[in-house]
Amino acid sequence: MIQLKTVLTLVATAALTACTTLGPNYQAPAANAPAAYRAATTAGAELQRDWWLMFNDAQLNALEAQALHASPTLAVAAARIERSRAVFGATQADRLPRVDVGANAGGLRTSAKATTTPVLNGRAVTFEGESFGLSASVGWELDLWGRVKRQTEAAQAQLDATTADAAAARVALTADVAAAYWQWRALADEATALQRVRDSRAQAFQVAQTRFDAGSSTTQDLERVRAELAAADADVADMPRRQALAMNQLAALTGQPAAALKLQASPLSAPPAIRAGLPSELLQRRPDLAQSLAQLHAATAQVGIAEAAFYPSIKLTGSFGYSSEDLGSLISAPARLYNVGPSISLPIFEGGRNKANLASAKASVDESLASFRGRMLLALREVDDALAELQGRAAVVEAQNRTLASSGQALTVAKSRYDQGAVSYLDVTEAERTPLATQRALAQLRGAQWAATAQLVKALGGGWSGANGG
Structure with a gap:
């Protein structure tokens, strides 16, 4: 027993001394971001995590809260985080020894007719009786080459990627809700303007009809005004469809039926300015870039796992227990047994x-690196x-x-001249055409400006911060 202990101690000591971690260590790639955006300004408010609060709009705040509570997309992202967390926990367990205990009891009788039955003095020797056992076993794989360490590293990186993906989903959802809400309000403003145009065309048609009936205008003049009224009627008639589509989109984003939305429209003013910051800050501001880097980290760790497959593995195993035909004498020195x-x-x-797996792991690193660079360029463009x-x-506004x-x-001026009798009312309606x-x-x-504001919020990461997880 002393010699066996000595051997095991030497093996363990040599193995632990020789432990190394194969594969490349992860290093974040250079972002290669420009010094400034092409059209950036330093003025404007800084985005916070709940960035929509800066607009002081109670309706928008309620819609965002409803979306965050009821969105299936966020529920899916949360479930993915829990799954990744469970995988990470399982890989951590591989770093510890495994201990199993067991017990057994049963009856035994050997056959006197089997070809393997022993024969003594011409008679078959059979065995019959009961058997009881109690045992414990321990197994531990020495992480000589860092395979288990790399597995844990990859699982942690994948958990980070999943968490960043959930943050990206939150940013996209809140920006889309705001964009849909602002679009609906812009359509309400446009509907008001269209109704003014339609009312002006209707008055012009009444004047043209009166003049035509009096014989002071031609059929061509009447039909021209009639066509303009019909075009205005078509625009007004199409507006409810456009508003319904915007409302339906908003309802879908907030996880409720459109009939449940009760909103009050108010005119849109100019959107507030938002500070864009520096392009180099995007790595800390956009969760999709953090997700891409975490996926690159996971792929890099997989290279070490693939390399470890080329090297030997050492496992230390041992078992200890008791076995006896008599339950009363099970826990006794004669019934003891062990194996180590x-x-x-x-x-x-x-x-x-193994070569193919290693080549695949290295190709995954190249793929992840190219994907990150592509995402970075897309982020800068957005x-x-x-x-x-x-x-x-x-500038157009x-x-x-x-x-x-x-x-x-x-x-x-046209109205003043009409009041003086210098021009007809058709001249007034003609003057109304441009302002309407x-x-x-x-x-x-205004709707386009607010849509671009939502686009900028999403492009800047919606107030997410890589330093604290947003």
């Missing part, structure tokens, strides 16, 4: 399986696109406001 010793396994021929949209729309001011003055069309264009532009 190391086992070594060395791969000799695997048919190229921020630049949103900033370009906001700046471009703001400014020009349309000038148009509205000038056309409003022209309309005031500009009001509709401004409603659409």
